[in-house]
Amino acid sequence: MRASSTVGTPLCEPILKYHNFGNNQLAIISTIYPKQNSLIPTTNPIATILLTVSSSKSTPPSIAYLGPSGTFTEEALLTQQDLTNSSHELCHSIAEVLERTANNAVTLGFTAIENSIEGTVNVALDSLIFKHDLFIQREVVLDVRLHLLGQPGASIDQITQVISFPVATAQCRRYLNEHLSQAVEVAATSTAAAAQEIAKTKDLTSAAIGTSLSQKLYGLKFIASDIADHSENQTRFVIVAHSGVPAPTGNDKTSIVVFQRSDQSGSLMGILAEFAARSINLTKLESRPTKKTLGDYCFLIDLEGHIDDELVADCLTSIMAKHGDMKFLGSYPAATKKANQQKNALSKTWTDAKTQIDKLRSQVSPS
Numbered sequence: 001m002r003a004s005s006t007v008g009t010p011l012c013e014p015i016l017k018y019h020n021f022g023n024n025q026l027a028i029i030s031t032i033y034p035k036q037n038s039l040i041p042t043t044n045p046i047a048t049i050l051l052t053v054s055s056s057k058s059t060p061p062s063i064a065y066l067g068p069s070g071t072f073t074e075e076a077l078l079t080q081q082d083l084t085n086s087s088h089e090l091c092h093s094i095a096e097v098l099e100r101t102a103n104n105a106v107t108l109g110f111t112a113i114e115n116s117i118e119g120t121v122n123v124a125l126d127s128l129i130f131k132h133d134l135f136i137q138r139e140v141v142l143d144v145r146l147h148l149l150g151q152p153g154a155s156i157d158q159i160t161q162v163i164s165f166p167v168a169t170a171q172c173r174r175y176l177n178e179h180l181s182q183a184v185e186v187a188a189t190s191t192a193a194a195a196q197e198i199a200k201t202k203d204l205t206s207a208a209i210g211t212s213l214s215q216k217l218y219g220l221k222f223i224a225s226d227i228a229d230h231s232e233n234q235t236r237f238v239i240v241a242h243s244g245v246p247a248p249t250g251n252d253k254t255s256i257v258v259f260q261r262s263d264q265s266g267s268l269m270g271i272l273a274e275f276a277a278r279s280i281n282l283t284k285l286e287s288r289p290t291k292k293t294l295g296d297y298c299f300l301i302d303l304e305g306h307i308d309d310e311l312v313a314d315c316l317t318s319i320m321a322k323h324g325d326m327k328f329l330g331s332y333p334a335a336t337k338k339a340n341q342q343k344n345a346l347s348k349t350w351t352d353a354k355t356q357i358d359k360l361r362s363q364v365s366p367s
Contacts, residue, residue, distance in 0.1 A: 069192060
């Protein structure tokens, strides 16, 4: 299978599976990415998964993500030190990443799920909600920086064609209008596939919109750097596994999907009231069609806290009992550090109150 542009031009060779980075690539990567302190606890749930698989199978532990090499997904993955030494399986699509993870063909899957400009990555989210039973293990947030890449010797006045992933091209509209308004735009399956095409054809009149990693891997030149319309652009990625919930860290997020039992006035308000009553902060609320009838929606909710927290567990129990069915997508370390003093204080107060009530209930005479 070949990934191709919308006009039918082959953009890349079949993606290699179980790819281990060679010394040259690791040297390139080390110049781009500083070592990062992990936000996950000492007992690393992903490390535990990798060690378990490594000891029980002859094949090395592996992680699947969207290829070819040089994508933003790969950039984000390489910021996670504990995952760089596992075998990397590059897939042709996000759907394939999640399919292989769900089928236990790989240990972990890694995919984009949300962009600060374009919003939800629908194929990833819908697969997690409706198709697969996978658990989020961690989130990773990457600052998205887009560059105009070309062959060594190419210059801006020579460029007549710009190749890239359509979403990336759309995020550079201002630059393209000002500097390359006459250039033909060609769609690629990813920013990395676009860079790969430029490297293969050696055409001085074509440029790709891509990543710093692609520039290094494919020996291209920065014709222009940081050309995106919005410098604060970020993409959120998640690591998913077939099973397991990471231990709480004190800086966690929980993702759920709530399916209403009935479509009636005030039903969403009732769900949200459960969080408000416990002072649980929501970081995301999004409606998604259930794929059944027109107007039938479920709600994706991201909230601060872990299912192991008394307040969160009580809230989710109440939602399931009173408001609708719920799909649990995971409790996992949040990518950004945030003060949790208020949440922790409320959780302690709630626990203390529950302990007192339990003591009173223990004094009730048996019937």
